[in-house]
Amino acid sequence: MDTTGSRHLRILLLEPNRLWREGLSRVLEDTGYNVVAAAGTLVEGLAEMARGGETPDIVVLDASATAEAPATEFEVARTRFPETRIVVFTDPETPNDALACFLAGADGCLMKNISSKAMAGCLDLVALGERVFPASLIGALLKDPGMGSSPTPVPEVYQNLADPATAQLSKRERQILASLAVGRSNKQIAEENNLTEATIKVHLRNILRKIHATNRTQAAVWAITHKVSDTPATQ
Structure with a gap:
């Protein structure tokens, strides 16, 4: 190419x-x-x-x-x-x-x-x-209540992600994941949450581990398909 x-x-x-x-x-x-x-x-x-x-x-x-x-x-x-x-x-x-x-x-x-x-x-x-x-x-x-109604098969890489009921995300982790899903950078997420970028990176590593994702794109798709911002947080 x-x-x-x-x-x-x-x-x-x-x-x-x-x-x-x-x-x-x-x-x-x-x-x-x-x-x-x-x-x-x-x-x-x-x-x-x-x-x-x-x-x-x-x-x-x-x-x-x-x-x-x-x-x-x-x-x-x-x-x-x-x-x-x-x-x-x-x-x-x-x-x-x-x-x-x-x-x-x-x-x-x-x-x-x-x-x-x-x-x-x-x-x-x-x-x-x-x-x-x-x-x-x-x-x-x-924000779309009809999200997930598409008949398109979800590739295996996304099917293997964790179920929201078992992911056990904390309230802070859900906040960070929601920000990640709408395209915010680590710096922006850090400023929004009054945290350092290093701390955000640690949270993101924990989030990826908990939802069985390997990168930010998979995490964003997980947030979309499971409407993470609407899911009750675990403390």
């Missing part, structure tokens, strides 16, 4: 709306990416890639292009292009779509109202191996 130093990343763009597809393609090209193919569906996009003989670094698609089975669509894309990363654009008003795609294996979820500069930064992070999920969408999911 190309580095983002030159940013000549190859993009396969999938968007059912032709006008939005043409507009986003131009924005991507103007930002320095190479849109090697653009189509309305994954099937059309793969056929276009076959004709051109190219391999995309990132597949960028609208959530609506995944039909109702994002996991299946992603599996098809990765079977064809094992090293390709997947980034999904979603509507800010439907955060469940973003979570469904993220749990189905998307490497990044971006809101459609994102700026071109922020989009470029997120694509660069994804190209470097990071996973990106908007903090604002996490906040919306935490």
